[in-house]
Amino acid sequence: MRGTATALLWRAILATALVCAIGVLPWASHTDPALTVLKARSADRDPTPEVLADIRAQLGLEAGPLHLLGDWAGGLWRGDLGRSWLSGAEVAPTVLRALGVSLLLMAVALLAAAVTAALICARTLYRGGRDRRASGTGSAVLAALPEFLTATVLATVVGVQWGWLPALGWYGPRWTVLPALALGLPAGAVLGRLLDDLLPGAFAEPWAQAAAARGLPRRTIARQALRRSLPGLLPNTGLFVVGLTGGAVAVEQIFDIPGLGRTTLQAALAQDLPVLQAGALLLVLLAAAAAALAHLGTRVLIGPALRDGALPSPHRPAPPARRVPPLLLALVLPAVIAAGLHRDPLALDTGARLQPPSWSHPFGTDALGRDMLARVAHGALDTLLLATTISAATLVLGVLLGLAPRLSGPLVDTVSALPPVLLALLVTAAAGTGTATPALAVTAVAWAPLAAHTSALLRQERAALHITAAKALGAGPVQLLRHDILPAILPPVTRHALLRLPGIALSLASLAFLGLGAQPPSPEWGLLLAENQPYAERAPWAVLAPAALLALLGALAVTAAGGVRRRRA
Structure with a gap:
């Protein structure tokens, strides 16, 4: 209490x-x-x-x-949120209407994410944690796709060219499908990867082996293994709930959806403080509600095991998944960079605007006739170096804060409630504009999922039988942390950090596009995506080139994550 x-x-x-x-x-x-x-x-x-x-x-x-x-x-205290500085209208009806739109979109996106995660984990569940060939590279590519690119492709192809679903506006249930897919597919891929990483350890526990020896149905064992693994995933699911509401700014902009994230961002850019304060307050309250539901769900799924120490550790070394050979993936990216470094990324040729791929321009040209191979190659070094540095920093910060859940829990809820763009504006106000602004803003947000993951795994690990036995034998807190807790927590959290590496690169890109980082004519990957997005229908190669490299980065991240395993006892 x-x-x-x-x-x-x-x-x-x-x-x-x-x-x-x-x-x-x-x-x-x-x-x-x-x-x-x-x-x-x-x-x-x-x-x-x-x-x-x-x-x-x-x-x-x-x-x-x-x-x-x-x-x-x-x-x-009177329910009065003030009046908008721009329109003079009352703020409360505006933000509550936007919240209702975002909650509906979030619910449909969560359904899409759940289906995607289930498909990724289906083979592992069916095979009882063995033979995980189908769950590696494909889900990594899906998780690495930028939401605004997925939204643009869905709106252009499915909405405009095929005419299957409406691509603009917000007038009924049919208008939720495409934006929910744009949000739910990448989120479901990340959640599916995290869950697929926990399931083999659950299937390797003694209860699962004893149940299989007794001849219990496979679906019964799989259902209990899923229940066993979900508590370690629920805190990140709560963060995704908030991200699908406040962080859905790009998708809401593309599909012209009057959601809370878009409303808050527009108020921030216009400095309409009453609307901005009300929107931020609602996002924080939503984050607190999501965290409370995630904690309650964890207690219900685990039951009394958190109190009596009857829960074994689920973090045993999982059988490695079979993936695309790492050497093949590791050679493609350096080969592309080497092929484009000798080309000029700033050379203009207005007579060769939006040219398709050819021998002279293997990746085609952009709207100004610049060679896309040269631009993606020159932008790779800065993009990868900065994203990797931020990933390492957020991993260290997330683990350290996650080990102190009473301190980091409320902070995680508050930080994750805000779009990175809003935090970037606050950072800009405090530190000024410059190359460090997007890095500081992304770092201020990206540590939160890793801290939540660390806290969830810490809660499970403290309830393990071997921890209880070690305490009974006189092991101190430092010894437990060094020899038992950290070896169990660091591998899955490190794999989680690697999975988020492409997302960090995209977050840097989105901030650069809004004028808070790299500026044209910089060939930064995300900036390339944003610049060429209006030409996605006429010249898809201009968008697919940086998007394919980001997807390749995601596949490399998963391949690297596969090598981060807990040492077998």
Whole structure:
């Protein structure tokens, strides 16, 4: 009971700090809120001193951020979230309507993710944890596909060319299918990989072997193995719930969906503080609710084992999956980079715009006639180096904070509730623009899933019988951590970090596209995707080249993850 009260207090403190940071965002970034509001209201109107003074008087900006923040917080007790600085309309109906849209989209996307994860794990469940050939490279490629690229392809091909489903707007259930697939397929691939990584250890436990020897049906054993593995996955599922709501900005933009993530981002860019504060507060509350449901689900699935230490450790060395030969994958990426480094990535040839692949341009050209092979090769070094560095940093940070769940739990919920773009704006306000801004923003978000995964595995490992026996024999906390807990936790969390490497590269790209990092004519991979996205229908090669390399990066990440196994006892 005391731990629950402490966690609630931490969440309240963090939510308050977040709302206060948002409230002083324009002043911290040394921008004029009146000028930003004027540009959002009417870009053609001259920002004369009289006009700006009138806006300041209307919004009460002259009283300062603390006074405005106090007025807004005082209205919360009455259910009043204030009025929009741009439209003058009440904020509460707007954000609640956007929340309803996002919750519906999230529910359908979770269904798509569950089906995808089930298909990835189907062979492992059927074979009882043996012969995992079908679950490696394909799921890695799917997990590495950027959501906005998947959304663009689905909208263009399925919605426009084939006409099977509507590709724009939000008018009914049929309009949820394509955006839910764009969100659910990559999320389901990651969840499926994490679950498929836990299942072999569950099938290798004594209870499963005894059940098989007694002749129990295979589906019964598989169902119990699934129940045994889900608790280690539920915290990350809760994070995906929040990500499918607040982090679905790109998909909501492509399909013109008035969801909460898009509403919050638009308010952040326009510095419409009442809408931004209300949207951020709802995202934090949603994250807290998702974390509570995940914790409750874990308690229900595990039952009294967390209390009486009757649960064996599920983190035994799993049989390695059979994948595409690592040497073959490892040679393709360096070969592409070597083939393009001697070409000029900035050379313009307007007479060769959007040319298809040929001997002179193996990857085709972009809208300015630049060679795509040269651009992806020159952009590879910076993209891979920065993404790898951030992945290593988030792994260390996630493990360290995950080992202190009482401290990191509320922080994970708060951080994961916000789109990376919003955190990037806060980082920019505090540290200014520059090459370090996207790296800091992505690092501030990317550690949270790894910390949640570490905490979940720590909870299971502490309930293991060998931990109880070691304590009875006089083992201290440091000895338990070094010889028992960390050897069980580090391999699966490291594999998780490797699976997220392509996603980190994409997060850096999305921030660069919004002006918070690399700028044109930089050949950074994600920036290439964003630049060529409008030409996906006319010149798909301009998008497929960087997307294929990101998918290859995902396959390499899974291949590398396969080598990170706990040493056999």
